[in-house]
Amino acid sequence: MDSQKEALQRIISTLANKNDEIQNFIDTLNQTLKGVQENSSNILSELDEEFDSLYTILDEVKESMINSIKQEQARKSQELQNQLSQCNNALENSEELLEFATRSLDIKEPEEFSKAARQIKDRVTMASAFRLSLKPKVSDNMTHLMVDFSQERKILQTLKFLPVPKAPEIDPVECLVADNAVTVAWRMPEEDNKIDHFILEYRKTNFDGLPRVKDERCWEIIDNIKGTEYTLSGLKFDSKYMNFRVRACNKAVAGEYSDPVTLETKALNFSLDNSSSHLNLRVEDTCVEWDPTGGKGQESKSKGKENKGSGTPSPKRTSTGSRPPAGRGSRDRFTGESYTVLGDTAIESGQHYWEVKAQKDCKSYSVGVAYKTLGKFDQLGKTNTSWCIHVNNWLQNTFAAKHNNKVKSLDVAVPERIGVFCDFDGGQLSFYDANSKQLLYSFKTKFTQPVLPGFMVWCGGLSLNTGMQVPSAVRTLQKSENGMTGSASSLNNITQ
Numbered sequence: 001m002d003s004q005k006e007a008l009q010r011i012i013s014t015l016a017n018k019n020d021e022i023q024n025f026i027d028t029l030n031q032t033l034k035g036v037q038e039n040s041s042n043i044l045s046e047l048d049e050e051f052d053s054l055y056t057i058l059d060e061v062k063e064s065m066i067n068s069i070k071q072e073q074a075r076k077s078q079e080l081q082n083q084l085s086q087c088n089n090a091l092e093n094s095e096e097l098l099e100f101a102t103r104s105l106d107i108k109e110p111e112e113f114s115k116a117a118r119q120i121k122d123r124v125t126m127a128s129a130f131r132l133s134l135k136p137k138v139s140d141n142m143t144h145l146m147v148d149f150s151q152e153r154k155i156l157q158t159l160k161f162l163p164v165p166k167a168p169e170i171d172p173v174e175c176l177v178a179d180n181a182v183t184v185a186w187r188m189p190e191e192d193n194k195i196d197h198f199i200l201e202y203r204k205t206n207f208d209g210l211p212r213v214k215d216e217r218c219w220e221i222i223d224n225i226k227g228t229e230y231t232l233s234g235l236k237f238d239s240k241y242m243n244f245r246v247r248a249c250n251k252a253v254a255g256e257y258s259d260p261v262t263l264e265t266k267a268l269n270f271s272l273d274n275s276s277s278h279l280n281l282r283v284e285d286t287c288v289e290w291d292p293t294g295g296k297g298q299e300s301k302s303k304g305k306e307n308k309g310s311g312t313p314s315p316k317r318t319s320t321g322s323r324p325p326a327g328r329g330s331r332d333r334f335t336g337e338s339y340t341v342l343g344d345t346a347i348e349s350g351q352h353y354w355e356v357k358a359q360k361d362c363k364s365y366s367v368g369v370a371y372k373t374l375g376k377f378d379q380l381g382k383t384n385t386s387w388c389i390h391v392n393n394w395l396q397n398t399f400a401a402k403h404n405n406k407v408k409s410l411d412v413a414v415p416e417r418i419g420v421f422c423d424f425d426g427g428q429l430s431f432y433d434a435n436s437k438q439l440l441y442s443f444k445t446k447f448t449q450p451v452l453p454g455f456m457v458w459c460g461g462l463s464l465n466t467g468m469q470v471p472s473a474v475r476t477l478q479k480s481e482n483g484m485t486g487s488a489s490s491l492n493n494i495t496q
Contacts, residue, residue, distance in 0.1 A: 024210070024212050027212070065145075065147070069145050072142065072145060073142075075138075076138040076139075076140075079137045079138045080136065080138060083136065083137055086128070087132060087134075089128065090128040090132045093127060093128060094127060094129040097123050097127060100116075100119075100120065100123075101120045104116040104117065162250070162253055163194070163250075164256070165188075165192055165194070165195055165249065165250055165253075165254075166188065166189050166190065166192065166248070166255060167248075167255055167256040167257060168186040168189075168198065168228075168246050168247070168248055168255075168258045169186060169188075169189060170184060170186045170244060170245070170246060170260075170261045171185050171186060171187060172261055174229070175244075177263055177264065177265060178469065179469060179471050180233070180234065180235050180237060180267075180467075180468055180469050181232060181233040181234070181235060182202075182263060182265070183232075184200060184229060184232075184246070185228065185229040186228055186229070186246050186258060188248065192248070192250075194250045194251075195248045195250055196251055197224045197225055197226055197249050198225040198226075198227075198228070198248055198249065199221060199223050199224075199225070199246065199247050199254065200221075200225055200230050200244065200245075201219040201221050201244070201245050201246070201257075202219065202220050202242055202243060202244045203217045203219045203242065203243050204217055204241070205240075205241050205242065205243055205262075206240045206241065207241065208240070208241060208262060209262060210260065211243040211245075211262070219245075236466075236468075237266065237267035237269075237468065238269050239265060240266055241262050241264055242265050243261070243262050244260065245259075245260040267352075267353075267469050268347070268352040268353070268354060268467070268468075269345070269466050269467045270343040270344055270345035270354075271285040271286060271343070271344050271345075271466075272286065272341050272342075272343060272464070273342050273343065273344040275333075276332065276333050276334060276341075277333065277334060277340070277341035277342075278333065278334040278335065278338060278339045278340055278341065279294045279333065279335070280294040280339060281294065281340075281341055282294065283341055286465070287461065287462070287463045287464070288341050288457055288462050289359075289461035289462075290339070290457055290458055290459050290460055290461060333376065334377075335377060336376075336377045337379060338375075338378055338379050338456070339456050340374075340379065340380060340454060340455065340456050341454075342370065342453065343453035343454070344452075345452075345453075346451065346452055347369070347422055347424050347450060347451050347452070347453075348424065348450045349424050350423075350424060350425065351421070351422070351424075351425075351426075351470050352422050352424075352470070353420065353422075353468050353469065353470040353471065354419075354453065354464060354465060354466045355417050355418065355465040355468065356417065356418045356420065356455070356463070356464055356465075357416065357417045357418075357463050357465070358391065358457075358461070359461045359462070361459075362393065362457065362459065362461060362462070363392070363393050363394040363458055363459035363460055364390075364391065364392050364393065364394055364456075364457070364459065364460070365391055365456060365457045365458070365462055366379075366390040366391070366402070366454075366456035366457075367388055367418055367420060368380050368387045368388025368389065368402075368420070368429070368453075368454050369386065369387055369429060369451040369454055370387075370451060370452055370454040371385040371449045371450070372449065372452060373449070374386055374454070379456060380402065380454050380455075380456050381402025381404075381405070383404060383405070384403070384404040386403070387402075387403045387429050387443045387445070388401075388402050388403075388456075389401050389402070389410065390402050390407075390456075394458075394459070399412070401431075401441040410440060410441055412438070415435065415436075415438075416434075416435060417434035417435060417465075418431055418432070418433070419431065419434035419437070419474070420432075420453070421470060421474050421478070423478070424447055424451065427444060427445050427447055428443065428444055428478075429445070430443070430478070432477075437473040437474060
């Protein structure tokens with residue numbers, strides 16, 4: 001019966017997954033159908049605009065050419081009209097002179113005839129008819145303004161849709177996810193010298209496989225990429241996966257998207273658990289700050305003796321008699337001198353990394369990990385259930401590694417940011433200068449329970465950076481670290 005139930009549960013799970021997959025595909029088809037309708041309408045509008053633009057240009061060119069013909073016609077007509085007027089005037093004067101000369105032939109008196117002859121001679125010499133050019137200043141030829149649009153008609157007949165760039169192909173083998181950066185590489189299926197640039201789109205998701213149409217996150221766009229690869233750096237990996245797609249663009253149009261690729265971007269993401277933090281700590285998701293007024297109004301308790309000799313200063317504590325009930329942490333709130341807050345996500349396997357930055361005026365703080373069983377009065381590093389490095393800037397400056405109430409001083413400068421590397425399966429907890437990746441200290445142990453990131457702070461504050469991959473430099477150092485640094489065993493022989 002039980003085996004049949006298990007088999008039926010597997011069938012149900014398989015059917016549910018298949019139904020989810022089909023529903024996602026149906027959403028994709030509906031989205032594609034809607035896109036076809038919208039894009040077709042947009043393309044028709046753009047086609048009308050392009051042809052209207054051509055018509056406008058042709059009308060403008062036609063109007064310009066008509067004006068040129070009319071101007072040439074007017075110019076030649078004016079020239080010919082002027083020449084015609086001059087000729088008519090010359091002809092009229094010449095006919096008058098001819099008539100006068102003809103009449104002069106009938107004069108009988110020699111003296112009068114001689115006088116008339118001289119007048120005729122003078123008038124002929126000055127007559128415009130003899131200075132007039134009898135050649136038209138312009139011709140009636142207008143062939144220089146004729147047109148032949150046969151070539152242009154051929155060009156217009158070759159009008160066709162602009163070739164759309166083919167979809168690029170993302171090569172998952174060439175893609176790289178490292179150091180909270182993702183390098184995406186792609187290639188064109190065939191050479192296309194018309195491509196001007198590429199557009200890369202990406203989004204975070206918690207679903208493996210093909211991107212979902214109804215995903216909770218929108219696509220982010222990176223435009224004007226000139227090469228065939230791009231690196232997104234400085235990412236926070238707060239999702240399990242990232243979807244990527246790319247399209248090629250020429251001067252006028254963008255091509256189809258490539259087949260999407262999903263890359264894994266797993267990293268440890270956690271927040272601070274304010275349900276069990278000390279009342280004198282003001283806790284937000286990734287920030288904690290000392291708040292001396294956090295426990296006012298409660299009954300005072302006598303100072304505990306359980307941590308006598310602590311390196312942590314002991315300002316006046318407040319009672320937790322009216323503390324809020326334990327929430328998601330399902331544990332008692334830290335109290336006494338344990339100004340502690342834990343992360344809300346347990347580490348049970350794998351390698352993980354996060355970074356911590358202290359405020360400049362922070363007088364005392366610790367960074368490390370602890371078992372869930374860490375007592376509410378216990379300070380980090382004071383028991384065998386916690387490991388940490390501690391910074392003290394109160395009265396005297398100290399920097400030390402702590403475990404099981406043993407201390408090892410660290411002869412290095414306190415960095416601006418501390419990187420924490422936890423290899424649960426390998427039993428290793430290492431601390432680094434987050435900027436230079438210099439190793440500060442490394443514990444070697446065997447974790448027997450899940451561990452939680454742990455933090456102590458007094459008179460100051462800490463901020464966290466999570467969602468980080470283990471840096472490549474840290475992975476490289478881990479390979480050569482064994483036997484070169486201190487370990488938890490060395491603390492067993494060094495008392496505080």
